[in-house]
Amino acid sequence: MKRLYKxxxxxxxxxxxxxxxxxxxxxxxxxxxxxxxKEATYQETGSASQHNNQIEPIRLSDLPTxxxxxxxxxxxxxxxxxxxxxxxxxxxxxxxxASSSNLIYSFLYRHEIDHLDYIINxxxxxxxxxxxxxxxxxxxxxxxxxxxxxxxxTRAFESFLKYLDEHDRNITLPNPGDSFMLGSALVEIxxxxxxxxxxxxxxxxxKVTYGEISFLFKxxxxxxxxxxxxxxxLDLSANVLKVSHHGSSTSTTYPFLREVMPExxxxxxxxxxxxxxxxxxxxxxxxxxxxxxxxxxxxGDIIIRSDGVNLIVETQRNADILTNPTDIDVYEITHTxxxxxxxxKFHTLNCNTLPDEQNRVHLESREHAIGDGFDPCGxxxx
Numbered sequence: 001m002k003r004l005y006k007x008x009x010x011x012x013x014x015x016x017x018x019x020x021x022x023x024x025x026x027x028x029x030x031x032x033x034x035x036x037x038k039e040a041t042y043q044e045t046g047s048a049s050q051h052n053n054q055i056e057p058i059r060l061s062d063l064p065t066x067x068x069x070x071x072x073x074x075x076x077x078x079x080x081x082x083x084x085x086x087x088x089x090x091x092x093x094x095x096x097x098a099s100s101s102n103l104i105y106s107f108l109y110r111h112e113i114d115h116l117d118y119i120i121n122x123x124x125x126x127x128x129x130x131x132x133x134x135x136x137x138x139x140x141x142x143x144x145x146x147x148x149x150x151x152x153x154t155r156a157f158e159s160f161l162k163y164l165d166e167h168d169r170n171i172t173l174p175n176p177g178d179s180f181m182l183g184s185a186l187v188e189i190x191x192x193x194x195x196x197x198x199x200x201x202x203x204x205x206x207k208v209t210y211g212e213i214s215f216l217f218k219x220x221x222x223x224x225x226x227x228x229x230x231x232x233x234l235d236l237s238a239n240v241l242k243v244s245h246h247g248s249s250t251s252t253t254y255p256f257l258r259e260v261m262p263e264x265x266x267x268x269x270x271x272x273x274x275x276x277x278x279x280x281x282x283x284x285x286x287x288x289x290x291x292x293x294x295x296x297x298x299x300g301d302i303i304i305r306s307d308g309v310n311l312i313v314e315t316q317r318n319a320d321i322l323t324n325p326t327d328i329d330v331y332e333i334t335h336t337x338x339x340x341x342x343x344x345k346f347h348t349l350n351c352n353t354l355p356d357e358q359n360r361v362h363l364e365s366r367e368h369a370i371g372d373g374f375d376p377c378g379x380x381x382x
Contacts, residue, residue, distance in 0.1 A: 071240075078275070081131060089182050091119070094132070103134070118182065122205075122217070123199050129160050145172060186209045193228045203225070205229065222250040226252075246270075248275070266302055336349070341360070345375055346374035352380075
């Protein structure tokens with residue numbers, strides 16, 4: 001069953017700081033909670049406050065309470081990294097590429113994180129392991145490190161191993177079915193269910209459950225691993241899906257989506273990347289499944305908070321843009337008015353006196369229409 005969505009505007013950071021003392025419980029929980037149907041609600045909020053034309057990051061210390069889990073999907077370009085904190089226990093899932101090392105270091109420094117209880121490297125590709133060296137340089141201590149491989153012949157992975165050694169830590173290879181507690185959140189290892197020929201399908205797949213809310217992290221798994229998970233009978237249902245492989249067409253298949261049934265999908269992807277990610281086929285499947293899509297290339301860092309029943313989504317920028325538009329959506333964005341070539345009148349898109357198709361002129365704006373010699377329709381008053 002689909003969840004009820006509730007949208008709100010984003011409070012300015014200054015207001016957040018002033019009201020920090022009120023965060024002993026999530027705001028407006030009583031109006032958002034639907035305990036009988038167990039349906040999640042989520043609020044969608046806008047960009048972080050700005051000062052001197054620069055976006056000020058939201059401080060983690062202002063957000064989590066003893067009754068919340070907070071998940072940061074970090075904007076690391078054509079790569080992936082997520083940071084989770086629950087009851088003061090921390091976990092970093094991947095670190096982006098090597099070029100993101102400074103970003104990861106700065107993120108942890110800014111939020112005064114000097115210990116990571118868990119580090120997860122879903123697979124050893126550079127765009128997932130490279131930035132973990134920055135994390136290991138920042139923190140003074142590390143708990144458990146999970147990964148899908150203990151050796152991989154790249155400079156990025158060797159650097160990761162080097163800094164792990166300085167912390168006297170090794171990579172543990174978990175098995176499907178293993179689980180551990182992240183504070184009061186349950187983390188389950190779901191996959192890989194077998195050895196695959198490629199590194200992507202050998203990615204670790206994790207499900208994080210906090211109360212009635214769950215998040216599914218997939219690394220870069222593709223169709224083969226997804227089908228194996230579906231056929232295994234695993235409980236794949238999740239409210240939030242971290243889309244695998246940056247929205248590649250080789251993953252996020254229909255059978256997998258039918259099992260997960262997410263309300264929200266997060267795509268970590270670089271702007272104008274050479275791979276064409278996210279792929280149109282993947283976006284189409286997410287539309288068909290009625291999933292709300294958030295994208296780091298368009299919205300920057302994406303932060304999700306939950307009290308175990310409700311979700312609050314915050315984006316660094318562009319909270320209200322269309323991240324997964326249909327052809328109709330694109331048409332309505334690029335053509336705001338319709339002109340009549342015969343009468344030289346122009347109309348809104350939903351005017352009930354639109355001209356016949358053969359007489360229509362598509363106009364990008366009201367100014368464009370007037371500049372081209374069209375007069376406003378007296379019926380719809382565009």
